[in-house]
Amino acid sequence: MPSDAPTTPRAGDALLLVDVQNDFLPGGNLAVSHGDEIIPPLNRLIQSFSRRSLPIFATRDWHPPQHCSFHEQAGPWPPHCVAGTQGAAFPANLALPHDTAIVSKATTVDQDAYSGFGGTELHYQLRGAGARRLFVGGLATDYCVLNTVRDAVAKGYEVLLLTDAVRAVDVQPGDGDRAVDEMQKLGASLIASAQVAD
Structure with a gap:
């Protein structure tokens, strides 16, 4: 269950949006069911971070x-x-504001990357921005979000998973729930976007 404690973004925080792209939304070539529902909470977080001049990163396939x-x-x-x-x-x-840091992944024919850290400069960019705590939302819970969070925790970041701003593919029923459980066991905290201060 998400924590109910309110959270205020502060220096050292970054918002990380994972693969919120048209092909993963309803009508796309690899649509995630209800994937469009994450956009309103993410937009609210984008506004919150922008108002505080905190960095926003967006990965993309x-x-x-x-x-x-x-x-x-x-x-x-x-x-x-x-x-x-x-x-x-x-x-x-x-x-997305104009100064969002866009991170492209799996850009070569022979290499795939579920994690936003896979073969990219994301870690160095986050460090350069002074980020230590990541608020993470995006698509899909059981693939790119899970693998990005795994790597973020392994690299020493504190991770807050935005539970209402992720959706799962669920190739096998329950994959999304199992992914959330794994992320929590790895040390990610679960938080609803409404708990993040405007």
Whole structure:
């Protein structure tokens, strides 16, 4: 269960949005059920962090057309988030400020990356921004969010998982719940976006 204690973003905090992209939203090539429901709480957090001049990071899949994760290359997924396409874009109603740090991952044909830290400069960028505590939301709970949180904890960040701002693929029923349990066992705290001060 999420903690009920209110939390105020402060120096050393960063908001990390994981793969909130059109192809993962309803109507996309790899849609996460109810994925669009995370956008209102994320927008509220974006405003809260922006008002405090705290850093905001957004990861994205940015795949070449023949990416190894696609069915045609014997991968597990349909083609999605091909670099430069509308499917790879952030949704128009996600209110990312102009100074959001965009982190592209899985950008080569032969390498996949579920974690935002996988083959990217995210760790160095977070350290450069002075981030020690990460507020994490995005898609999908049981894949890219889980792996990003695993790596964040392993690298020494305190992680607050925004429970109402994540949704799961649930290839196997309950995958999302199991992912949340794992993240909590790793040391992530569970928090609802409404507990974060405006």
